[in-house]
Amino acid sequence: MIWQELAHSYRHHVLDQGKQPLMLLLVGFIGSFLFIRFSVRMIRRGVRWWPGNITPGGLHIHHAVFGLGFLLAGGFGTFATGGAHLNVFGLLFGIGCGLVLDEFALILHLEDVYWSEQGRKSVDAVIIGILITGLMLTGYVPLGVVPGGSTRWGLSAVLSVNALMSVITLLKGKLWTGLLGTIVPGLSWVGAARLGRPHSPWARWRYRRRPRRMARAVRRERRLHRRADRARTWLFDLIAGAPDKVAPHHTATRRVAERMAARVTAHLDAADARGPARRTDRAPGARLPHPVVTVRRDLSAARRRTITAGRPRRSHRPRPTPCRPDPEEA
Structure with a gap:
């Protein structure tokens, strides 16, 4: 009974509407992404029963190359x-989309960041592509209303406002709220009314001269978005695998770099606050501590700590002094 209803629904919504090529494109898209993610995870684990990377002559060929061939x-x-075999070519095109977008981060950064945090952009690109293809397949009409008659102008105005709110939500750094807001109009309006994320373009444009609002955005980011990012990270780890962990010395170097940047910024802000009028009040030979010297000190100290972290601790016992004959006895 259930299979008959599914077949009837497929025939009514897909075959009769002429959307079977788009349906096969979506199937190839999702299937190729799931297959290649399963493949790279097996290769990463080093299992013997699964073939490894394709490396003819020592050259590693990424699967984006095969995706371009399918596209x-x-x-x-x-x-x-002339569109005579759309079903076959739609399936091939969907397979190519899945293989290419799975390495979207590699194409964007022009380096192999597949198993790093930057590689998560590939998963975002794949989910966005699947969402857009699914909306095209279902023939979604926002608000579920077909424009016509007296409701045409009112519906057009509502859709225009909803599109504007979705754009504002995306500029505020809320990617999924803005995308889902195209389906549920009220969701994008809520996202546009709330504060933007601290690292979003909206925050750089609007919050730079409003420190209180920026502080509120940072507090909200720490309190709310951390939980959402944790759930998103868990879901992406389940789908695409966890990225490689950063080495401890890389983390220490990054912290040193952040400390250096903060110290240089504080030095420049202090120099600007004093102004040219206070420069005459200083002693003739007095100088402010140069930020580059301070940066070099911090960097050298961090390098010494990193180098000597794995070495055994040396003993500090004094060396025995050799006995010398007394000149009077001689």
Whole structure:
């Protein structure tokens, strides 16, 4: 009974609407992404029963190269046949989309960041692509209303406002709220009314001269978004695998760099606060501590701590002094 209802729904919403090529594109998209993620996780674990990377002559060929081949085959085949075999070429195009977007971070950064924190952008790109394809397949109409008659202008105004609120929400750094707001209009309005995230473009444009609002945004980021990011990280680890952990010396170097930047900024702010009028009040030979000297001291100290972290501690016992003959006895 359930299979008959599913078949009837598929026939009514997909076949009769002429959306089977788009449906096969979505199936190829999701299937290729799940397959390649399973493959790279097996390769990462080093299991013997799964083939490894393709490295002819020592050259590692990424799966984005094969994805480009599928994309070209699907696109060229569609134009060459005049759309006669859309089902086959739609499936090929979807497979190419999954393979290419899975390495979106590598293409963006032009370096192999697949198993780093930056590689999470690939998962974001894949989810966004699947969401957009799903909306196109379902033929979603916002608010569930078909424009016509007297409701056309009112619905157009509501959709325009909703689009504006979604853009503002995205500028505030709330990616998923802005994307889901295109489906649920009230959600994007709530996201646009709330504070933006501290590292978003909206915060850089609007909160730079409002320290209180920036402080509120930072507190909210620490309190609320940390939990959401934790749940998002758990979900992405489940789907795509956990990224590599940063080495301890890299973490120490990053902390030193942050401390150096903060100290240089404080030095420059103090110099600007004194102004040219106070410079004449200083002694002739007095100088402010140069930030570069302080930076070099911190960096050298961090390097010494990193180098000597794994060495055994030396003994500080005094060395025995050799006995010398007394000149009077001689």
